[in-house]
Amino acid sequence: MDYDGRYNKDQSLKCDCLLFDLDDTLYPFASGIAADIAKNIKDYMVHKLGVDESVSLELCILLYKQYGTTMAGLRAVGYQFDYDDFHSFVHGRLAYDKIKPDPVLRNILLSLPLRKIVFTNGDRIHASRALKRLGIEDCFERVVCFETLNPTSPALSDKLEIFDIMKHLAHPQPGVELPKSPILCKPSREAMLQALEVASINPHTTILFDDSFRNIEAAKQIGMRTVLVGTSERKKGADYALASLHNMKEALPELWEEAEKDEDVRNSSKVGIETSVIA
Secondary structure (H helix, E strand, O other): OEEOOOOOOOOOOOOOEEEEOOOOOOOOHHHOHHHHHHHHHHHHHHHOOOOOHHHHHHHHHHHHHHHOOHHHHHHHOOOOOOHHHHHHHHHOOOOHHHOOOOHHHHHHHHOOOOEEEEEOOOOHHHHHHHHHHHOOHHHOOEEEOHHHHOOOOOOOOOOOOOOOHHHHHHOOOOOOOOOOOOOOOOOOHHHHHHHHHHOOOOHHHEEEEEOOHHHHHHHHHOOOEEEEEOOOOOOOOOOEEEOOHHHHHHHOHHHHHHHHHHHHHHHHHHHHHHHHHHO
């Protein structure tokens, strides 16, 4: 566990919302789900989109780095596919029993009387299945997922023009820019802001928990406090770093202290009102 000394115990976090990534954050990377997803994406590229298998892995990684998700990158460079078909292939074949129930995390989440929201690039069905396997599906106010930011799949065209991104990055041409993706996803600023608007979240009183440092950086730029999950070594830009969410109370005791203070204030106000009524 590591944290930025600017936010110590003497300074209130002033937090009213906790925003959680799903994959490799609410459940651990060690589950093996991430590797299975990567394999399924590569298989989809080869068997559904006709990508040459010899370059599929390199292209998959390159698109992920450039666009936040490989899916967003595929659409950006011109590949056409139905969003539901992609998700069904990539997530529908996952062995969700690799995700184990986490009663420790459930107790931690339930002990915090703050808004708790999931923000994932994954689709709604995947999020639901993963949260149910963890046993924490009822711990969150809502899930902001792929369909939240991308409600409709665009009509497919018969005309297919693929932008050769590998060639472009290897030998960039003056005046030629990378095409923009029609898909909104983390870590884009637009996706972050739209998610906050949809869920009525104030970034300045919100903490994001995410395993992706790119997402952490994007959240910091719009005013959120951030916790990098999956490592105990904090990177510049992250306020805290946690190897596991099980360490939340040790790293962020202020959340519980603030919640207790707010509860005391509410109880005092309630007693005051009741007393004045009786009098």
